[in-house]
Amino acid sequence: DTAVSQTPKYLVTQMGNDKSIKCEQNLGHDTMYWYKQDSKKFLKIMFSYNNKELIINETVPNRFSPKSPDKAHLNLHINSLELGDSAVYFCASSQVIPSGGVREGEQYFGPGTRLTVT
Amino acid sequence: AQKITQTQPGMFVQEKEAVTLDCTYDTSDPSYGLFWYKQPSSGEMIFLIYQGSYDQQNATEGRYSLNFQKARKSANLVISASQLGDSAMYFCAMRERLYNFNKFYFGSGTKLNVKP
Numbered sequence: 159d160t161a162v163s164q165t166p167k168y169l170v171t172q173m174g175n176d177k178s179i180k181c182e183q184n185l186g187h188d189t190m191y192w193y194k195q196d197s198k199k200f201l202k203i204m205f206s207y208n209n210k211e212l213i214i215n216e217t218v219p220n221r222f223s224p225k226s227p228d229k230a231h232l233n234l235h236i237n238s239l240e241l242g243d244s245a246v247y248f249c250a251s252s253q254v255i256p257s258g259g260v261r262e263g264e265q266y267f268g269p270g271t272r273l274t275v276t
Numbered sequence: 277a278q279k280i281t282q283t284q285p286g287m288f289v290q291e292k293e294a295v296t297l298d299c300t301y302d303t304s305d306p307s308y309g310l311f312w313y314k315q316p317s318s319g320e321m322i323f324l325i326y327q328g329s330y331d332q333q334n335a336t337e338g339r340y341s342l343n344f345q346k347a348r349k350s351a352n353l354v355i356s357a358s359q360l361g362d363s364a365m366y367f368c369a370m371r372e373r374l375y376n377f378n379k380f381y382f383g384s385g386t387k388l389n390v391k392p
Binding site for chain 1: 309311313315319320321323326365367369371373374376377378379380381382384385387
């Protein structure tokens with residue numbers, strides 16, 4: 159049973175188009191994240207949502223708009239795609255465990271969406 | 277200052293030998309956590325090992341161990357008896373607790389190549 163799923167896995171599109179990537183987690187976590195991994199493999203946080211509220215927006219262009227319809231879903235919509243948007247986008251989720259313990263707050267990652275803008 | 281620093285962009289190791297991947301971190305959160313992830317060429321992020329800031333002992337998971345030196349703020353990953361399948365990118369990450377959610381920071385990664 160997949161913990162964090164993303165669709166689509168691959169996305170090839172032309173500059174100027176608008177596209178969406180969907181993410182769903184079935185772990186009951188309160189917090190979800192979007193990361194961008196560029197061609198040099200650097201993983202950069204884009205957004206973080208906690209209980210459907212935007213918590214972190216790491217100076218991402220406003221062409222990127224996340225939407226969280228409920229705790230289990232965090233979608234990423236990208237307007238007017240540019241060549242520099244080509245990357246792998248990862249969704250992840252985690253949960254605060256007040257008592258701490260083993261692997262407290264571990265992030266669970268989706269399989270990634272490879273976006274290619276031509 | 278960088279929150280997570282991995283100073284080795286690439287490493288080579290002979291099969292069956294041990295290898296240490298370096299990671300240093302910077303935080304003022306007393307309740308932080310440290311993680312290592314493996315990313316093979318297939319692209320998925322695979323959790324390897326976790327160390328909590330209050331853990332007294334170094335974490336171990338099979339062939340993986342974390343050399344946690346709190347005073348030096350280092351959390352090096354040690355892979356014993358390297359296998360060809362260990363060739364991958366390795367990311368060190370840190371979790372800070374901010375009120376009721378977690379924020380994560382990732383290092384730039386180390387690409388490990390295991391030679392036969």
